[in-house]
Amino acid sequence: xxxxxxxxxxxxxxxxxxxxxxxxxxxxxxxxxxxxxxxxxxxxxxxxxxxxxxxxxxxxxxxxxxxxxxxxxxxxxxxxxxxxxxxxxxxxxxxxxxxxxxxxxxxxxxxxxxxxxxxxxxxxxxxxxxxxxxxxxxxxxxxxxxxxxxxxxxxxxxxxxxxxxxxxxxxxxxxxxxxxxxx
Amino acid sequence: xxxxxxxxxxxxxxxxxxxxxxxxxxxxxxxxxxxxxxxxxxxxxxxxxxxxxxxxxxxxxxxxxxxxxxxxxxxxxxxxxxxxxxxxxxxxxxxxxxxxxxxxxxxxxxxxxxxxxxxxxxxxxxxxxxxxxxxxxxxxxxxxxxxxxxxxxxxxxxxxxxxxxxxxxxxxxxxxxxxxxxx
Amino acid sequence: xxxxxxxxxxxxxxxxxxxxxxxxxxxxxxxxxxxxxxxxxxxxxxxxxxxxxxxxxxxxxxxxxxxxxxxxxxxxxxxxxxxxxxxxxxxxxxxxxxxxxxxxxxxxxxxxxxxxxxxxxxxxxxxxxxxxxxxxxxxxxxxxxxxxxxxxxxxxxxxxxxxxxxxxxxxxxxxxxxxxxxx
Amino acid sequence: xxxxxxxxxxxxxxxxxxxxxxxxxxxxxxxxxxxxxxxxxxxxxxxxxxxxxxxxxxxxxxxxxxxxxxxxxxxxxxxxxxxxxxxxxxxxxxxxxxxxxxxxxxxxxxxxxxxxxxxxxxxxxxxxxxxxxxxxxxxxxxxxxxxxxxxxxxxxxxxxxxxxxxxxxxxxxxxxxxxxxxx
Numbered sequence: 001x002x003x004x005x006x007x008x009x010x011x012x013x014x015x016x017x018x019x020x021x022x023x024x025x026x027x028x029x030x031x032x033x034x035x036x037x038x039x040x041x042x043x044x045x046x047x048x049x050x051x052x053x054x055x056x057x058x059x060x061x062x063x064x065x066x067x068x069x070x071x072x073x074x075x076x077x078x079x080x081x082x083x084x085x086x087x088x089x090x091x092x093x094x095x096x097x098x099x100x101x102x103x104x105x106x107x108x109x110x111x112x113x114x115x116x117x118x119x120x121x122x123x124x125x126x127x128x129x130x131x132x133x134x135x136x137x138x139x140x141x142x143x144x145x146x147x148x149x150x151x152x153x154x155x156x157x158x159x160x161x162x163x164x165x166x167x168x169x170x171x172x173x174x175x176x177x178x179x180x181x182x183x
Numbered sequence: 184x185x186x187x188x189x190x191x192x193x194x195x196x197x198x199x200x201x202x203x204x205x206x207x208x209x210x211x212x213x214x215x216x217x218x219x220x221x222x223x224x225x226x227x228x229x230x231x232x233x234x235x236x237x238x239x240x241x242x243x244x245x246x247x248x249x250x251x252x253x254x255x256x257x258x259x260x261x262x263x264x265x266x267x268x269x270x271x272x273x274x275x276x277x278x279x280x281x282x283x284x285x286x287x288x289x290x291x292x293x294x295x296x297x298x299x300x301x302x303x304x305x306x307x308x309x310x311x312x313x314x315x316x317x318x319x320x321x322x323x324x325x326x327x328x329x330x331x332x333x334x335x336x337x338x339x340x341x342x343x344x345x346x347x348x349x350x351x352x353x354x355x356x357x358x359x360x361x362x363x364x365x366x
Numbered sequence: 367x368x369x370x371x372x373x374x375x376x377x378x379x380x381x382x383x384x385x386x387x388x389x390x391x392x393x394x395x396x397x398x399x400x401x402x403x404x405x406x407x408x409x410x411x412x413x414x415x416x417x418x419x420x421x422x423x424x425x426x427x428x429x430x431x432x433x434x435x436x437x438x439x440x441x442x443x444x445x446x447x448x449x450x451x452x453x454x455x456x457x458x459x460x461x462x463x464x465x466x467x468x469x470x471x472x473x474x475x476x477x478x479x480x481x482x483x484x485x486x487x488x489x490x491x492x493x494x495x496x497x498x499x500x501x502x503x504x505x506x507x508x509x510x511x512x513x514x515x516x517x518x519x520x521x522x523x524x525x526x527x528x529x530x531x532x533x534x535x536x537x538x539x540x541x542x543x544x545x546x547x548x549x
Numbered sequence: 550x551x552x553x554x555x556x557x558x559x560x561x562x563x564x565x566x567x568x569x570x571x572x573x574x575x576x577x578x579x580x581x582x583x584x585x586x587x588x589x590x591x592x593x594x595x596x597x598x599x600x601x602x603x604x605x606x607x608x609x610x611x612x613x614x615x616x617x618x619x620x621x622x623x624x625x626x627x628x629x630x631x632x633x634x635x636x637x638x639x640x641x642x643x644x645x646x647x648x649x650x651x652x653x654x655x656x657x658x659x660x661x662x663x664x665x666x667x668x669x670x671x672x673x674x675x676x677x678x679x680x681x682x683x684x685x686x687x688x689x690x691x692x693x694x695x696x697x698x699x700x701x702x703x704x705x706x707x708x709x710x711x712x713x714x715x716x717x718x719x720x721x722x723x724x725x726x727x728x729x730x731x732x
Contacts, residue, residue, distance in 0.1 A: 087267030453633030
């Protein structure tokens with residue numbers, strides 16, 4: 001079984017980013033992946049701000065990343081880039097923490113004017129972590145996400161596009177897994 | 184008198200970035216500027232990680248930015264970009280917090296391969312904050328900075344280049360100040 | 367009198383980018399600036415593609431840049447960045463061709479998803495040319511520009527925002543000119 | 550048999566970029582790939598500058614891209630980014646010309662200060678062309694490349710690193726080819 005780790009960089013527990021990622025996790029589980037999620041805002045704040053990579057909760061994250069086949073990196077767009085909350089965690093990881101991993105970048109934001117933040121801001125950082133394959137990412141406008149009692153409802157067109165993106169990510173992980181198993 | 188605010192995004196108190204900025208602050212003071220410094224790592228970690236812009240220590244920073252003529256934004260380069268520690272603070276600022284300000288971007292790093300992080304990563308974020316004038320920035324290699332008992336010693340060539348950069352920044356602030364006073 | 371040079375990187379003579387820049391040139395002229403325009407697509411194609419900086423028409427451009435106080439750099443957004451047509455000219459310029467210049471970046475495009483191409487793609491290049499001051503730029507959606515018999519009509523909101531941007535650029539050039547004259 | 554298309558964006562026929570790519574083409578051929586090369590500077594200059602995608606030599610390039618499994622995109626770094634010569638060709642391609650392709654970005658330059666141009670400038674453009682998988686790229690310092698009578702000699706350390714990069718690219722193309730053949 002392949003495993004996916006979801007890292008979310010929203011400073012808010014009740015964020016649309018978080019609700020959206022819960023929705024996608026269900027999809028990947030029904031696709032046969034083992035899915036774990038880490039919200040950076042729940043990690044110890046002092047350890048993150050002082051770059052303490054030896055803190056037990058941080059080493060747990062590093063081990064979870066090492067164990068995963070696929071990594072989803074999700075962030076709201078603030079000030080034309082990924083959130084600082086996401087970046088304080090990435091800064092603490094070993095230099096090539098994403099070596100051998102398939103990575104899916106996702107972003108949410110209030111205006112479509114921020115779409116390119118994925119390719120110009122997030123990808124260079126994910127690439128510097130040695131990612132094997134960063135698949136096409138996706139940007140979801142906040143107003144297309146409705147948080148409901150039992151999860152999240154997405155605008156129909158965005159749902160269709162996002163489904164194609166997450167299925168491609170899922171396919172790439174399965175494919176690489178089969179190859180490794182076969183060889 | 185014009186005022187300069189120095190924001191540093193290093194997670195370490197004993198960093199070369201911090202020592203270097205202390206060195207530059209002395210220069211600006213002898214140039215007639217009023218200089219204040221804020222190290223993000225000394226601000227309340229929980230407030231930063233949960234994006235609490237109403238925390239008293241955060242509003243103090245916002246007011247200090249509003250009161251400054253020039254802002255120095257300094258960060259080590261981690262994972263091919265500015266530090267997350269710097270970005271968690273920038274994320275909390277009002278949308279156009281740098282409107283009307285002259286801004287100097289500075290970075291330190293272990294390899295000259297990271298020089299472009301200033302122009303491709305820092306500047307777009309500083310620009311999204313509405314900066315009036317982002318002057319040419321400077322990247323200092325860690326190994327050219329020696330922390331000494333009474334401050335910092337810089338490689339001679341780097342010292343000369345950096346001096347030209349910080350004097351240009353100082354000149355622009357003085358010039359804009361004279362114009363505003365005159366008009 | 368201060369002078370402004372407009373460089374346009376559209377591959378088409380009948381482009382919205384060209385019409386828009388003609389409209390702005392009129393405004394700057396009535397503001398008291400001397401305005402010249404160069405469309406890269408009218409320069410000798412062979413010289414541009416073989417990087418022949420000694421071709422007489424190219425040296426004329428280099429001299430026009432050296433003589434200008436302000437430079438407007440305008441491009442359609444193609445493939446998430448400035449046009450190659452613009453870049454072949456910029457590649458031929460001396461390393462610090464924009465030293466001492468005030469620069470205004472403008473872009474046009476079919477979707478607001480490309481807005482960040484100005485800050486993440488154009489600005490780093492303009493900055494590498496040593497620009498003294500790159501003012502806030504502006505992105506205009508193609509569909510907000512209507513080419514008319516006697517020029518161009520712009521959507522009212524875009525017109526207002528763009529006017530603020532070009533007036534700021536005009537003000538900065540005038541201000542720096544007064545300072546140089548005074549000193 | 551899988552096929553690789555090499556696109557080079559140097560304005561000079563005698564460039565180190567060209568010599569280096571010839572060297573790599575030999576390696577891929579001995580690896581069992583069919584290799585074709587296109588130097589943008591040999592394409593019709595007028596067609597490129599006026600964005601004439603219907604010119605027969607341009608449609609030949611578009612068809613060669615459609616037929617290739619892997620695309621190598623190589624450029625010197627000028628003004629902190631890829632060359633305009635490369636970009637005028639990319640601008641002419643259909644929106645998703647790189648869909649389903651594995652892409653290898655390579656750059657050469659005079660200073661290691663330009664290394665990040667691959668990740669911050671080239672990759673966003675390659676990604677906007679819909680590339681399936683952009684593998685880790687490589688930046689070669691001009692002075693590490695010696696053009697010899699029978700090809701090119703590379704600094705030993707750079708040769709070793711570059712070999713790892715191009716073998717990874719070769720492996721990914723072979724792997725995807727086997728999967729497609731098997732399914």
